[in-house]
Amino acid sequence: xxxxxxxxxxxxxxxxxxxxxxxxxxxxxxxxxxxxxxxxxxxxxxxxxxxxxxxxxxxxxxxxxxxxxxxxxxxxxxxxxxxxxxxxxxxxxxxxxxxxxxxxxxxxxxxxxxxxxxxxxxxxxxxxxxxxxxxxxxxxxxxxxxxxxxxxxxxxxxxxxxxxxxxxxxxxxxxxxxxxxxxxxxxxxxxxxxxxxxxxxxxxxxxxxxxxxxxxxxxxxxxxxxxxxxxxxxxxxxxxxxxxxxxxxxxxxxxxxxxxxxxxxxxxxxxxxxxxxxxxxxxxxxxxxxxxxxxxxxxxxxxxxxxxxxxxxxxxxxxxxxxxxxxxxxxxxxxxxxxxxxxxxxxxxxxxxxxxxxxxxxxxxxxxxxxxxxxxxxxxxxxxxxxxxxxxxxxxxxxxxxxxxxxxxxxxxxxxxxxxxxxxxxxxxxxxxxxxxxxxxxxxxxxxxxxxxxxxxxxxxxxxxxxxxxxx
Amino acid sequence: xxxxxxxxxxxxxxxxxxxxxxxxxxxxxxxxxxxxxxxxxxxxxxxxxxxxxxxxxxxxxxxxxxxxxxxxxxxxxxxxxxxxxxxxxxxxxxxxxxxxxxxxxxxxxxxxxxxxxxxxxxxxxxxxxxxxxxxxxxxxxxxxxxxxxxxxxxxxxxxxxxxxxxxxxxxxxxxxxxxxxxxxxxxxxxxxxxxxxxxxxxxxxxxxxxxxxxxxxxxxxxxxxxxxxxxxxxxxxxxxxxxxxxxxxxxxxxxxxxxxxxxxxxxxxxxxxxxxxxxxxxxxxxxxxxxxxxxxxxxxxxxxxxxxxxxxxxxxxxxxxxxxxxxxxxxxxxxxxxxxxxxxxxxxxxxxxxxxxxxxxxxxxxxxxxxxxxxxxxxxxxxxxxxxxxxxxxxxxxxxxxxxxxxx
Numbered sequence: 001x002x003x004x005x006x007x008x009x010x011x012x013x014x015x016x017x018x019x020x021x022x023x024x025x026x027x028x029x030x031x032x033x034x035x036x037x038x039x040x041x042x043x044x045x046x047x048x049x050x051x052x053x054x055x056x057x058x059x060x061x062x063x064x065x066x067x068x069x070x071x072x073x074x075x076x077x078x079x080x081x082x083x084x085x086x087x088x089x090x091x092x093x094x095x096x097x098x099x100x101x102x103x104x105x106x107x108x109x110x111x112x113x114x115x116x117x118x119x120x121x122x123x124x125x126x127x128x129x130x131x132x133x134x135x136x137x138x139x140x141x142x143x144x145x146x147x148x149x150x151x152x153x154x155x156x157x158x159x160x161x162x163x164x165x166x167x168x169x170x171x172x173x174x175x176x177x178x179x180x181x182x183x184x185x186x187x188x189x190x191x192x193x194x195x196x197x198x199x200x201x202x203x204x205x206x207x208x209x210x211x212x213x214x215x216x217x218x219x220x221x222x223x224x225x226x227x228x229x230x231x232x233x234x235x236x237x238x239x240x241x242x243x244x245x246x247x248x249x250x251x252x253x254x255x256x257x258x259x260x261x262x263x264x265x266x267x268x269x270x271x272x273x274x275x276x277x278x279x280x281x282x283x284x285x286x287x288x289x290x291x292x293x294x295x296x297x298x299x300x301x302x303x304x305x306x307x308x309x310x311x312x313x314x315x316x317x318x319x320x321x322x323x324x325x326x327x328x329x330x331x332x333x334x335x336x337x338x339x340x341x342x343x344x345x346x347x348x349x350x351x352x353x354x355x356x357x358x359x360x361x362x363x364x365x366x367x368x369x370x371x372x373x374x375x376x377x378x379x380x381x382x383x384x385x386x387x388x389x390x391x392x393x394x395x396x397x398x399x400x401x402x403x404x405x406x407x408x409x410x411x412x413x414x415x416x417x418x419x420x421x422x423x424x425x426x427x428x429x430x431x432x433x434x435x436x437x438x439x440x441x442x443x444x445x446x447x448x449x450x451x452x453x454x455x456x457x458x459x460x461x462x463x464x465x466x467x468x469x470x471x472x
Numbered sequence: 473x474x475x476x477x478x479x480x481x482x483x484x485x486x487x488x489x490x491x492x493x494x495x496x497x498x499x500x501x502x503x504x505x506x507x508x509x510x511x512x513x514x515x516x517x518x519x520x521x522x523x524x525x526x527x528x529x530x531x532x533x534x535x536x537x538x539x540x541x542x543x544x545x546x547x548x549x550x551x552x553x554x555x556x557x558x559x560x561x562x563x564x565x566x567x568x569x570x571x572x573x574x575x576x577x578x579x580x581x582x583x584x585x586x587x588x589x590x591x592x593x594x595x596x597x598x599x600x601x602x603x604x605x606x607x608x609x610x611x612x613x614x615x616x617x618x619x620x621x622x623x624x625x626x627x628x629x630x631x632x633x634x635x636x637x638x639x640x641x642x643x644x645x646x647x648x649x650x651x652x653x654x655x656x657x658x659x660x661x662x663x664x665x666x667x668x669x670x671x672x673x674x675x676x677x678x679x680x681x682x683x684x685x686x687x688x689x690x691x692x693x694x695x696x697x698x699x700x701x702x703x704x705x706x707x708x709x710x711x712x713x714x715x716x717x718x719x720x721x722x723x724x725x726x727x728x729x730x731x732x733x734x735x736x737x738x739x740x741x742x743x744x745x746x747x748x749x750x751x752x753x754x755x756x757x758x759x760x761x762x763x764x765x766x767x768x769x770x771x772x773x774x775x776x777x778x779x780x781x782x783x784x785x786x787x788x789x790x791x792x793x794x795x796x797x798x799x800x801x802x803x804x805x806x807x808x809x810x811x812x813x814x815x816x817x818x819x820x821x822x823x824x825x826x827x828x829x830x831x832x833x834x835x836x837x838x839x840x841x842x843x844x845x846x847x848x849x850x851x852x853x854x855x856x857x858x859x860x861x862x863x864x865x866x867x868x869x870x871x872x873x874x875x876x877x878x879x880x
Contacts, residue, residue: 338590379728403625404682461610
């Protein structure tokens with residue numbers, strides 16, 4: 001049996017209300033809010049979050065990692081490798097990026113399913129993550145959201161069997177972005193919907209159901225791609241499913257359309273409520289159609305303790321100013337910055353990758369003191385080169401002291417500087433992200449999150465920041 | 473066998489530029505202004521100088537910053553850098569070269585030109601801290617550092633919490649320090665910030681890095697100071713009122729506070745170690761009673777607290793009770809501190825500060841303070857022991873220098 005061994009998801013903490021968009025542009029923007037990646041987040045960091053969630057309670061072991069995004073931070077250079085290093089996955093790992101299509105997430109899911117089928121015992125981690133950038137004052141600005149989902153696919157301890165998969169391609173243009181363009185482009189929606197979505201999805205789903213002798217009643221849930229809530233309802237009906245009882249609600253009002261992570265995130269939400277024996281029909285669209293049928297097993301009860309969709313949805317912070325959003329996404333041309341730019345050095349990043357990217361510290365073999373960054377000569381007992389490297393990225397700690405810097409060069413002032421002492425020993429001087437500056441206190445518990453520090457020297461410079469415990 | 477430097481090396485002339493936003497001059501002009509001011513005081517010329525040291529954090533080579541503007545001829549000159557301890561470090565190097573009898577007459581200049589950068593604040597941008605290769609580290613600005621005020625604010629937050637001060641009480645204690653610094657800066661013609669402020673103004677000032685506001689932070693200043701030094705045995709050939717080095721203490725911390733959890737961010741072990749070293753040579757056991765005048769490192773108001781406690785001017789954790797509540801740091805108080813206006817109000821061009829502090833004490837010992845109202849008149853000791861202190865870096869990893877000077 002091949003299928004999902006574990007799942008995870010991530011939704012950034014910031015939410016941009018459509019009321020705010022309505023105030024900014026002076027016209028209705030609909031109800032609800034969208035999830036917005038923080039200034040230090042991108043599809044790589046959100047994929048790491050979903051990966052951490054997915055691997056909760058499991059060894060950081062797998063045979064392959066597929067990273068999927070329409071908005072990979074590097075257009076030349078694989079992103080899956082950065083995700084793998086941040087997750088501290090073993091070196092003998094097949095990595096690949098799936099990109100360009102809003103179906104990249106389910107494309108990767110199908111490829112991982114096929115890989116696991118062909119190599120019984122292997123485990124493939126699939127991480128779909130998107131933060132598409134809508135043009136300001138465009139319809140998409142109110143619709144898009146940011147987030148990620150992850151699945152560990154394999155043949156042992158399967159919690160959700162992937163019974164059958166089906167795919168068709170189409171060169172139909174739905175939304176696209178040519179080289180060097182910042183924002184997605186589309187055509188008149190009548191054409192896009194009537195000739196594309198509304199024709200291709202029913203055709204593919206009906207063929208799939210027929211091939212496998214499935215009827216609509218065999219499925220407890222339909223996880224369905226749609227461009228918006230109206231089309232979601234309409235397509236559910238067209239496909240012969242009851243919207244209220246059978247269709248997994250889409251996150252249009254509380255997260256937004258999360259690109260290639262949209263259907264994967266909905267699948268995670270469906271699995272959070274699923275019971276053993278439930279069967280799910282998954283339908284994703286764009287550049288063709290992916291259809292899958294999945295069947296929940298008894299093992300699902302062993303992977304309930306994920307933060308997933310529910311945990312992250314409840315943990316939210318309003319982004320109260322549109323101007324800060326413009327800064328987060330660097331959308332405008334800004335005043336000339338007189339301060340020197342950030343710089344970085346690839347040799348340093350490479351030499352220190354184990355502590356910078358994977359977040360290893362040193363534990364002295366002689367006096368057992370944990371130290372970050374790694375000290376070749378122990379700060380406590382001066383033993384030289386006698387330490388064990390240990391991964392601290394999942395360690396929790398408390399704030400020993402803090403300051404709120406209004407002057408440093410970051411996009412979300414004040415910059416919260418912290419001294420963090422880990423519960424299991426060791427100290428980390430760092431900054432705090434996903435925080436309300438007014439809530440920062442000495443003794444506050446924190447955890448670590450993989451973030452982008454800056455883009456100095458035309459590199460994305462990632463490492464680990466502290467944040468208040470996101471989901472208690 | 474190592475020997476004490478006490479009374480072996482003397483200052484026979486010192487000079488100091490006008491501190492401030494010196495749009496009118498460049499680095500080399502500041503060097504010339506301070507050096508010729510010192511030459512005049514000592515009655516010497518460039519041709520008399522046998523070796524020289526330039527202390528600067530941001531300047532380039534010794535040749536470019538000192539030899540070229542002064543047209544020194546065929547003598548050894550070195551550039552010294554030790555963060556905010558740079559000026560003191562240059563004096564220390566020169567002093568030991570004299571004690572070693574390598575030279576008879578040497579020049580020390582500390583100088584910094586900060587205001588051509590085009591942006592305000594002390595080290596508020598990447599590259600501002602001048603820390604060389606560290607800046608290339610991908611995580612440099614976070615994890616190892618942020619702006620200097622934010623690094624010192626970590627100490628303020630920790631100090632308030634440890635000693636049970638509410639944020640309001642803590643900020644008020646710090647505000648009184650800045651009021652005192654501005655009181656004396658207003659009365660010092662060469663100071664940068666010559667304006668008196670009130671506690672309310674300090675407490676309500678725009679926030680720079682909580683809990684430090686604008687008036688908790690030193691000025692970003694251009695300036696230079698210079699010293700002409702010789703062995704004490706030769707000093708009488710130049711002047712009668714020369715001033716001797718009594719002791720030099722210095723400590724570079726390994727930065728363990730940034731790594732080990734047992735450091736609580738409320739003190740500087742480097743200050744304590746440098747002071748201990750300096751007090752040993754002079755035989756000081758109770759600095760509060762045995763030191764006449766102190767110029768200490770107050771780049772931020774909280775730094776004055778850490779330094780005063782580290783130097784033993786009050787008991788640890790008792791700064792509020794024993795210093796601010798008693799006004800102990802005013803000229804007629806128990807332990808007058810930063811009567812120049814301090815880095816806070818006089819200004820903190822990093823390379824110049826240690827030399828300027830020494831200049832301030834040198835003038836006080838001679839009875840020639842730049843503004844008569846600031847001249848100390850009643851001395852505790854016959855030697856008129858004056859201490860100057862700088863701390864480079866920030867709590868958690870610092871370098872500390874302590875210099876005590878006085879009458880022979």
